[in-house]
Amino acid sequence: MDDSLPAVDPDVAATAADIAEMEIRGAATIADAAAEALAKQAERSEAASPKEFRRQLRAAAKTLYETRPTAVSLPNALRYVLRGMSGETVSELRASTIARAEEFQVDLAQAQSKLGEIGSNRLRDGDVVMTHCHSTDALSCLEAAVEDGKEIEAIVKETRPRKQGHITARQLRELGVPVTLVVDNAARRYLDRADHVLVGADSIAADGSVINKVGTSGLAVNARERGVPVMVAAQTIKLHPDTMTGHTVEIEMRAEREVVSDEERADIAGEQSDDGLTVENPAFDVTPPRYVDAIVTERGQFPPESIVILMRELFGETTGEPWAP
């Protein structure tokens, strides 16, 4: 990678900052914003040569890529747009990049609604669904079920430390779905009332492991023990091609202030020095495939163990950094 990459457009820098600070969050939304940012870089570029244009786009992709490490939808989106950048002149390169980014955004939205229809077929009238975090793919399944006239109820886990469950609760209420909001620790008790656990994914590994908001794996283990099926709603943009060649998915560690304030930390430390106090804040965890009943994509639903077939078909042996030529 070239160290002397040019500065990026201020809007690209702003999008990157919003992703890092989680103003823009959730794997599909991040992918959509990244594609749009690349289009903006292309549109605003004043590059004097095709070579310079390509360097600017690579710089923009690198800036966006370095924001958060776990959701593979981000590098998949960047790779998709950059691979569509073609032409001999700056204006051809610009037009092809913008068109490719738009195509990506349209496909993303269509895939989500297709996935929603497929996922909703698993839900019956009167079902109670337990959710974790906030996933637009999971919401799409619930929305399609409601549009089909099914009465659905939801038990929504709060999802500490950032309480994305509140976003889920609000959106479900907008759909008219009755919501019971519970703290994460109450999930096992409320699984007795649930017919399904429904979550999204940030990445799906080749062995069918699901990487999603921390707390998903514990929920899935408890659901298996209680006999409640676990359904993962994940567009194929969440399939992690590098895992086909043995790479693991990096789990993002976030700031300890999301868990304890400075004041709370000082209070815990009391009279002691706080040297011996460690606060860890992993944002995601890994749910092994044996706890997952179905991965629902826009291409149909799959048992987790067979997802690698779809992954190979869609991504071939693609690996490497998204801006690699």
Ligand SMILES: O=C(COP(=O)(O)O)[C@H](O)[C@H](O)COP(=O)(O)O
């Ligand atoms: O774990 C999260 C969000 O984590 P964060 O809030 O840390 O980004 C979501 O379940 C997935 O990203 C899927 O979301 P979607 O289905 O919208 O892609």
